[in-house]
Amino acid sequence: MPAHDARPGHRTYDAVIVGGGHNGLVAAAYLARAGRSVLVLERLGTTGGAAVSTRPFAGVDARLSRYSYLVSLLPDKIVRDLGLSFRVRKRDVSSYTPVERDGRPTGLLVGGGPERTREAFARLTGGDREYEAWQRFYGMTGEVARRVFPTLTEPLPSRDELRRRVADDDAWRMLFEEPVGVAIEERFTDDLVRGVVLTDALIGTFADAHDASLKQNRCFLYHVIGGGTGDWDVPV
Structure with a gap:
């Protein structure tokens, strides 16, 4: 053709x-x-x-x-x-992860609006700490997305050029220099929450969170920079 x-x-x-x-x-x-x-x-x-x-x-x-x-x-x-x-439409729910704790079924819902997500975190973890860490972490990846995604339709930048775009020193270290598992373990204490965050890094990579090759970081970046927002919408 x-x-x-x-x-x-x-x-x-x-x-x-x-x-x-x-x-x-x-x-x-x-x-x-x-x-x-x-x-x-x-x-x-x-x-x-x-x-x-x-x-x-x-x-x-x-x-x-x-x-x-x-x-x-x-x-x-x-x-x-x-x-x-x-046309594309936003997903209302990003994920739901079921788990049994203390002999009772529960789980973590991400989606349905900030308040609903916060309540799901609180029910699972007993407080707001993990949700607040979630907000800070994805606020950081959102800023990286806005700076990095435009380079996908530009001449391939050098490492130094990309470093200048990512102004946040901590974000550069967490996502580009050390295994993303380090950042996730530093920021989250609940094992199920860590697993949900790591899904975007490990799916399809057959890597672990601390793989020295950083291929899990590349997979994670692919999932969180799309469209400059990290949103994965659904085509009609």
């Missing part, structure tokens, strides 16, 4: 994009807009890759996301440049 220059028998292209997922399509669109001849190769019958819904069960009219929430992280600059149009 050529994005540009579909002359019959044409077999020479300036660029060949292997995979018609959302990243491949964006790359092809920018190249074609720049006047290059582009060929997109996709093994499936539809484009979109992970950012689509699909009917995975034969005979069942149920459409399920194939990780289509990923498009909520598409930078606004790309949306504007390519004239894209789609």
Whole structure:
């Protein structure tokens, strides 16, 4: 499916994009807009890759996301440049983690508004300390998100250039220089709360919180800087 220059028998292209997922399509669109001849190769019958819904069960009219929430992280600059149009909605609830403590079932709800989340923290931990630490910690990551996310559509910055953007010395140390597990253990005392925070660092990495490679930090940053806010919205 050529994005540009579909002359019959044409077999020479300036660029060949292997995979018609959302990243491949964006790359092809920018190249074609720049006047290059582009060929997109996709093994499936539809484009979109992970950012689509699909009917995975034969005979069942149920459409399920194939990780289509990923498009909520598409930078606004790309949306504007390519004239894209789609709607996303905020999630009311971020997570719920059940647990049994002192012989009774309980859990931690994150979402439903600040007051509801605060009450859930208080019920689980017996006070406001963990919730206040949560607010401070994600206030810090939110500031990092605002400074770092714009670099994803700019020439790759050097380490020194990125360091200058992240003005907070503690944030730079916690997220870029030492394992994120150190910061989480310093700031949170409840083991379940630590686990909820670490989810964004460990999911899919097969690392531990103190891995010297810092690949868990990279995974964590990916989860908390999206859109400059850290929000993962749901496409309609």
